[in-house]
Amino acid sequence: MSIQRRGFLTGVSITAVSVAGCLGSRAADSPSDLGELTVGVTTSTYDSGLLDALHSAFESTYGVTIRAVAGGTGETLARGERGDVDVVMAHARSLEDEFIQSGHGVNRRDFAYGDFVIAGPPDDPAGIAAVDTASEAFSRIAATESTFLSRGDNSGTHVQERAIWDDSEASPAGEWYTEAGLGMGETLIQANQRGAYLITVRGNYIDLRDRLDLDIFVEGPVTGGDPALDNPYGVIVVNPARHDVDYEIAMLYVGFLTGTEGQTIIEEYTIDGQQVFYPNGLSKDPNFDQYTPSDES
């Protein structure tokens, strides 16, 4: 047959095989018999890799498929508001409280904490090496007008940063203060390139440590530093009264996170040999009541 026709047939068969390959995965997609849970998480948590460990264990123990959707903190909470996710995981306490007060979520539980650190260029132009507290460090950075890079995206990190600025009474305004609008990893890299100070989640810093020329100047509470740099993680179930949430499975997930198996995984999880998350879900004095944020918080 003519060359043209042969070419056509070859092309069609290649395409057919490829598409068949694509469609072949359909069978692997249906959720397991025991159900499916969609969990909304923030990008910094997702990027730490902790969830891979937790979710594989959860899936093999309970046979429930987990779909983890990452996004910024604001985006994650918005997804919870819309009911597009069943469970929300965040580390921005004030935003979480608002979420619950508006009735979007129920049964908030702590499950881990990490911390932030304040890092910057090794030559330390603001002279904060000897400073112990975050707010004082921020005051010095503002006073010396040293370059500072903020996440600027209403993430948990950004929310924390703003709280510290409020405390310090210095104002983050001026040419030295810039906002990246990027994820934690990208922000670290940009700060590295520009020799800027920043507040960062410790886990992400450790993850990229080898490629960064940034030193930690103010430690967070994990290593005994400033408690203002604490980073508590919470898990909240989306309100089943508002959305079609499989409440039992969601609570199963929460129970797993805060139970022995989940907490052990969290404890043992390391980035570059270092522990980054500290489980605090188990307690000798457990409080099973519904968490209601007080109006002052």
Next chain:
Amino acid sequence: MIETTPVGPVTAGTLFDANFLLVDVPFEQGYIESIIRVSLLVSLTAVILSTLVGLPVALAVGFTEFPGKRLVVALINTGMGLPSVVVGLLVLFGVSNQGPLGSLDLVFTREAMIISQFVLATPVVTGVSLAAVTEIEDGVRDAAYVMGGTRLDVALVTISEARAGIVTAVLAGLGRAISEVGSVLIVGGNIVRADGTSVTRTLTTAIQLEARQGRFEIALLLGGVLIALVLVINGIVLRIGGRRY
């Protein structure tokens, strides 16, 4: 947990098992294949649907006079430049559990991604097809008609005469779809199973993920994979087209 033996082209599998391009690829077995598969499934389906809709529209708009025709053409051309994030948000509002189509459970699924890429690709396919078919001379269309063809016959002849331009249109639509990240990220959620197989992660959202985490080299590597994929598709189309190119 879930069988991930790839059924697709063998070449992709053997290529990514080895240390690709001397970079230590920190991916689980089958990860890259599964995101390629999702990219292809979503974008190819979207473009096929776009063509099925866009081609008849192009023919209708191109060869009928009607009031507001210029406006319609302007809309089609404007549609080619829709920001992908905006389209993603609009589709999200539609399929969100809180939205009008919420009961269809489409949020964070490949089907939703196909919808949003359909919206992005259709104006491209329609607009470029429109340009292609209107170039076909009236005389040829008249000949098809007078020789006893129905209007459908004339349309088929027009498509056949404009086939080079229409192929360009489809490839342009495919390019638009397969390389966009804004809409599939929003409506798909970039989901991957615990074992590393993709549910709604495409090459583009995977690239975005790596870049966000600061892993720029891997992001570029995946970018190379995407470009290679588009090249292969173009190559297949050229083969089908035979000596016309």
Next chain:
Amino acid sequence: MAQFSSSRSSQHSQSTGILLSNVSHGFDGTAVLTDITLTVSRGETLVVIGPSGTGKTTLIRLLALFDSPDSGRILVGDTNLWSLSTDERLAARRRIGMVFQEPNLFEASVQRNVSYGHRVRLGWRARLRQWARRLVGDSSSPVVEETLEVVGLADAARRSTGSLSGGEAQRVAFARALAYDPEFLLLDEPTSDLDPRNTAVIEQAVETARDDGLGVVVATHDMQQAERIADRVAVLLDGRLIEVGPTEEVFTNPEDRRTQRFIDGELLY
């Protein structure tokens, strides 16, 4: 030259021709044709002559049923073709073939072009089957070969249209119009772009078609061509038929003075 024939042509030799009855037509408010009454009969070649721009093309297009005339009727027997349904009119259209001034060939092989008329007359299932057969091998048909012989291109079936010269292309266009056995053949200035050799081929093919019982209408401004091929001549001037009659009579003894002037080479605009 091979005889183009099929049993259908002879069967229809009793059927009537096409009658334009008081037809007027115009575009954008300008009248192009005024009050035309003309018969097209089978088994004869009618040549419509006149200077360029007098409406010859419009007349041909009306005969080809492209548009309905602004006023007047187009009849076959007693049937007004424009009072038929679209499907019925489609059947009427399929009894007509047309050759334009440009070849207007499809970008495909000669074979595909010439077999077009047959293809569109097949039902959907037959068309799909043909398409499938095309993928795995060529299917040539005897009718295509026969028709190409009429225009002297018997070996050209597999060639692509891009490889044809202008004259060859127009000859293929002629074969394309003829291949599905129409009863009437319309030609609009078919040889004005051709060299004498190709012109001769076309004129010979016209004669062959006429001999086979087709009703042929040729629009031209070429007086010599009209004399060569016409059985009857219709003179069109400023959108009106000023004279109709057998060729000999019109050329040697025209009724209208203007006809004489046109034959003498004036009034060419």
